[in-house]
Amino acid sequence: MTALLEAQALVVSRDGRIVLTGASLSLAAGEAVALVGPNAAGKSTFVRALAGLLQSTSGVVRLEGRTLSAWPREALARTLALVTPEEGGAGSLTVRDRVALGRYPHRGPFRSFTAGDDEAVERSLRQTGILPLASRRIETLSAGERQLAALARGLAQEPRVLLLDEPGAHLDVGHQLQLFRVLDDVRECGVAVLAVVHDLQRAAAWCDRMVLLADGRVTAEGSPRDVLASAACADGFGVEVRGHAVPGLPHLLYSFEDKRP
Amino acid sequence: MTEGRRRRNVLLALALALPAALALALAHGSVPLPVGSVLSSIGSALGLPPFAPPLEPSAQAIFWTVRLPRVLVAGLVGGGLAVVGAVLQSVFRNPMADSGLLGVGSGAAFGAVLAVRLGWSAHVFLALPMAAFFGAMAAIMAVYLLAHAAGRPSLQGLLLTGIAVSALASAGTSVLLVATEEFRVKTVLFWLAGGLEGRSWPHLQIGAAFILPGVALLLGLARPLDVLALGEDEAGSLGLPVHATRLAVFALAALVAGAATSIAGSVPFVGLIAPHALRPHVGPLARHLLPAAFLAGGLLVILADLGARTLSQSLDLPLGSLTAFVGAPYFLLALRANEGRE
Numbered sequence: 001m002t003a004l005l006e007a008q009a010l011v012v013s014r015d016g017r018i019v020l021t022g023a024s025l026s027l028a029a030g031e032a033v034a035l036v037g038p039n040a041a042g043k044s045t046f047v048r049a050l051a052g053l054l055q056s057t058s059g060v061v062r063l064e065g066r067t068l069s070a071w072p073r074e075a076l077a078r079t080l081a082l083v084t085p086e087e088g089g090a091g092s093l094t095v096r097d098r099v100a101l102g103r104y105p106h107r108g109p110f111r112s113f114t115a116g117d118d119e120a121v122e123r124s125l126r127q128t129g130i131l132p133l134a135s136r137r138i139e140t141l142s143a144g145e146r147q148l149a150a151l152a153r154g155l156a157q158e159p160r161v162l163l164l165d166e167p168g169a170h171l172d173v174g175h176q177l178q179l180f181r182v183l184d185d186v187r188e189c190g191v192a193v194l195a196v197v198h199d200l201q202r203a204a205a206w207c208d209r210m211v212l213l214a215d216g217r218v219t220a221e222g223s224p225r226d227v228l229a230s231a232a233c234a235d236g237f238g239v240e241v242r243g244h245a246v247p248g249l250p251h252l253l254y255s256f257e258d259k260r261p
Numbered sequence: 262m263t264e265g266r267r268r269r270n271v272l273l274a275l276a277l278a279l280p281a282a283l284a285l286a287l288a289h290g291s292v293p294l295p296v297g298s299v300l301s302s303i304g305s306a307l308g309l310p311p312f313a314p315p316l317e318p319s320a321q322a323i324f325w326t327v328r329l330p331r332v333l334v335a336g337l338v339g340g341g342l343a344v345v346g347a348v349l350q351s352v353f354r355n356p357m358a359d360s361g362l363l364g365v366g367s368g369a370a371f372g373a374v375l376a377v378r379l380g381w382s383a384h385v386f387l388a389l390p391m392a393a394f395f396g397a398m399a400a401i402m403a404v405y406l407l408a409h410a411a412g413r414p415s416l417q418g419l420l421l422t423g424i425a426v427s428a429l430a431s432a433g434t435s436v437l438l439v440a441t442e443e444f445r446v447k448t449v450l451f452w453l454a455g456g457l458e459g460r461s462w463p464h465l466q467i468g469a470a471f472i473l474p475g476v477a478l479l480l481g482l483a484r485p486l487d488v489l490a491l492g493e494d495e496a497g498s499l500g501l502p503v504h505a506t507r508l509a510v511f512a513l514a515a516l517v518a519g520a521a522t523s524i525a526g527s528v529p530f531v532g533l534i535a536p537h538a539l540r541p542h543v544g545p546l547a548r549h550l551l552p553a554a555f556l557a558g559g560l561l562v563i564l565a566d567l568g569a570r571t572l573s574q575s576l577d578l579p580l581g582s583l584t585a586f587v588g589a590p591y592f593l594l595a596l597r598a599n600e601g602r603e
Contacts, residue, residue: 053498077499104501110484153495
């Protein structure tokens with residue numbers, strides 16, 4: 001598999017502090033990768049750097065073999081979408097208008113809305129299951145519905161790479177399942193999906209591959225089962241992880257015990 | 262009612278109310294003029310046949326040299342301030358933002374007082390508005406440069422820098438005021454209170470030269486503005502050059518607000534309440550909100566100026582006080598409603 005998105009030895013500072021100390025990662029088309037790690041490991045910084053929003057002091061990010069800085073902004077946004085936790089602004093926008101702003105990289109400041117734009121918006125609304133909410137205002141939605149609207153905006157960009165920063169945060173279990181099911185659909189269409197996931201159980205059940213970030217670099221990578229069983233994982237989180245096979249369940253259930261003194 | 266229909270109704274109501282307010286403001290004043298004759302007079306200037314008895318020569322003079330330009334200036338200033346308010350509210354993602362945040366008002370005041378203190382305004386035509394305009398521009402530039410001294414600033418950083426620069430300009434204004442002869446202080450106090458007394462065609466021309474292109478360009482940036490309102494990360498990830506766009510928007514907003522303030526002095530709350538009141542009805546998209554805000558702001562200041570001219574028999578009330586009398590209670594109610602919702 002050739003990498004769609006690839007980061008090599010990325011070093012990124014924020015507010016004078018080195019957050020990423022040489023993080024590397026590669027992502028192929030149709031792959032679902034969960035980025036996990038303890039608080040302050042640099043996960044959000046990593047996805048923002050992968051999206052080209054943060055400058056690196058050294059290292060390189062390549063998208064389709066081309067360094068990010070060589071991509072024109074709008075072309076980049078047509079190829080790669082980033083969905084971050086809702087910042088709460090633009091509350092009086094309707095869901096449809098919010099999602100339609102995802103067409104900005106295709107339209108630029110002046111081109112008017114075409115049938116193709118309309119179709120992409122419609123498809124994103126349907127795929128995320130929020131078509132019935134299309135004319136509601138964002139401020140009247142629940143946190144889960146808002147998260148789905150943000151995801152729909154990302155899908156309206158029709159990207160080949162989708163990056164998500166904690167898409168499941170603040171969601172109840174039903175909405176979480178719905179959201180990850182949407183991500184599975186997206187991946188089946190050949191989109192590479194990388195999501196920062198806090199809940200290790202959820203991450204293990206969803207992803208093909210797990211990447212563990214600790215102290216600003218990748219300390220373990222591979223199948224969820226291997227990563228969660230690794231010493232790096234125990235060290236990174238300061239817990240002991242045990243996997244339990246449960247008859248009838250396709251994946252392991254995990255239990256966590258504090259191993260810090 | 263669907264969003265679209267509600268939006269159209271609001272725009273229609275504004276588009277109908279504006280000419281009505283214009284007619285009202287043109288007819289009323291210290292010398293009442295018959296509405297029919299006023300409209301007929303405008304019509305014949307546009308080449309239409311007269312349909313009402315003509316104005317008397319003295320009334321004709323009042324209408325053409327005093328009242329018409331003053332009412333048009335009011336509409337222009339109000340429209341400009343409301344558009345700037347709408348734009349800054351979406352860029353700062355704060356429904357209570359206003360041009361005051363960027364130091365426009367206090368910079369303009371400093372410039373105006375300086376022009377009066379140095380005696381320019383007594384000798385040079387339009388020296389006071391010009392100085393006010395340059396004061397506003399200088400304040401905004403100071404805010405921008407200071408905020409960028411330590412790299413690209415956050416919105417919070419810009420906001421706090423604006424407050425600091427405003428305080429500095431106000432301090433300078435106070436020092437200058439104390440050092441100015443008493444008879445000159447009165448000129449500047451009138452200007453600081455906000456008002457359109459004596460504003461005529463030259464003011465309208467200067468105002469129009471800055472405000473209309475500024476508003477038109479901001480309207481041209483409608484879509485980037487909508488993207489910018491999503492926040493820095495999301496706007497950047499959608500391919501918008503966030504800092505360049507923000508800079509262009511601030512420069513245009515400063516130009517419009519600076520021109521409006523230099524002509525009319527301080528006219529508070531228009532930029533705040535017009536877009537704030539409209540947003541729930543026309544939605545936050547700039548291509549809908551900006552035109553509606555322009556109409557509503559114009560309407561508001563035309564009516565406020567009408568009140569300033571006619572509420573008291575003996576004197577012109579300060580326009581800025583009137584907009585504040587209406588705006589401040591609205592602001593407090595909106596604040597309370599906002600907190601009630603949270």
